[in-house]
Amino acid sequence: MLQLGDEATLYSLIFVGILLGTRSPVWTVIITASLCLFLAMFRFPQVPSSRTQKVLHPVKGTAGTGKVSVIAHRGGGHDAPENTIASILEASKNGATGVELDLEFSADGVPILMHDETVDRTTSGSGFLSKMKMSELAKLDAAAKHRLRDKFAGEKIPTLEEAVEECIKLQLTIYFDVKGHPDEAAAALKELYKKYPVLYNSSIVCSFEPKVIYRMRQSDPDVVTALTHRPWSLSRFGDGAPRFSSLWKHHWMTVMDILLDWAHHNVLWKLCGVSAFLIQKNFVSQDYVQYWAQRGVEVVAWTVNTQVEKEYYQEVLKVNYITDSMVEDCDPHY
Template sequence: MLQLGDEVTLYSLVFVLALLGTRSPVWSTVLTTSLCLFLAMFRFPLVATSRARQVLHPVAGKVSAVAHRGGGHDAPENTIAAIREASRNGATGVELDLEFSADGIPILMHDETVDRTTNGSGPLSKMSFSELRRLDAAAKHRFRSKFVGEKIPTLEEAVKECIKLQLTIYFDVKGHPDEAAAALTDMYKRYPVLYNSSIVCSFEPKVIYRLRQSDPEVLTALTHRPWSLSTLGDGTPRFSSVWKHHWMTMMDILLDWAHHHLLWKLCGVSAFLIQKNFVSQNYVQYWAQRGVEVVAWTINTKVEKEYFQDVLHINYITDSLVEDCEPHY
């Protein structure tokens, strides 16, 4: 639950900022009170801790190793083959990316185009499911000869395979809030076991909020990487313009504050998925005091895995269950 100190800090900061902006104690009080009422009326409560624990720790007391995109280093990412390979290699769960074909079929795909992972070319928004189905999803993978002809799966095909293999699913939703909410709500209705074996994650708070509007019983998480608006994953500035870089840095500060003090509470998330470089014991404790679990990504070396498992005792997402591989941002 939100700590009293968080409430005081949040509303005090809003009051001070409003006072600086309006120079009116009356309007500052009105704005702060409005925010308080808005959160009270429109926020979603956390899902029961017992169910969150069941999803995040299917093996009681154990840290979960989650295969990123099904384990894209070990098998073609976001495929049925990857899900099966992750299960064979000891994964507790799989993280899968939800996207849509041009004709509205929910599928597994990380990018907005098929160029990086298949033998095809073009944006998903221009390709029907029948066209996507003809592509080889293993064409660009290092083990393509082992998985030749692997198809792009539908969301339902992936869900059924994960249920069969008893894998926890981390649904990563890239966008399309309304379409994603409709597709996932339908999936939960048809496969109720998902309520106790899956969590929906997104970088976009609107996706999570829209989903909880559709079904408040679904377990959810926000995904975050500080400084993501102004820099790439390796720290390189995203923009050549100095003015634009500084402007986006300011937006990063605001976004980070909002994630940690406002958005998580509004959405009522049960977990916070964050890039590994920003995780510490104090950070894990910060969220634990609020009833929220931390999941780190992407953990790709044996040393890192031992640290997150044995020292921090938190779940982690990895590209490989069997060997060290390159950092992933």
């Protein structure tokens, strides 16, 4: 991952790059100054750290510092059908600090919990969410493809509000993972925060798409937010396998990955004013945690699924982590 020290270094490199490209000192100054002005005018400030701490570390340790929070990925998709009320209940029972829940929409605009664009992988149905109304989704068995389908048979796809009400009741922190639909998601979440003000101190909005986070900050600048990132995600799958068989396309997307990684670490986080950075576990180290700490941003790692890893994050790195299971080792979901 490409990391630069401070803003002076960043703008110096940009200045040199533009100068080499344009060979014009005048245009170099104009373009660099315009970039500085743009970031100054349109960036969002971070939410006050006192409130960020309430969200990321709701339970205080004996030394007065926040304990490591353990977040159940998709509600804990290994222990119960993912993104369901059952998974939220299981996560709470098994000691999770909070749950990560995926926000999607039905064809008639109802905010629901679902990770994929289709219902095929997790339910008894088949088809795209964009073509299925809530009345149709309500008839599906959300446990149909789960390894514990007999135990959770008949579990339904919940609406976002149903899930939120359950989390508030159980005092679980919520990591809203927004899959897309920036305008719709921002509007839905804004209404939710208005209806349930407790969410300002007990939830965080996350997304792989910077546009989603920027739109959320525009809609409600008091919401705690985070960018989610996995380096090399454009050119490779989560297990490291290349996405493209075409060599030229693979190399092109690798270049795009480098640029995206640079943007996340040097521009996008500042523009959005995020309070946390959710990063795939393989890229987390003590130096990396310190890099973000110097910028007032906390690292949250995903997906930490073995006991050895969990102990490392709790005892050595001391950062929050997201896991697929609260009770046993399991393979990760990317």
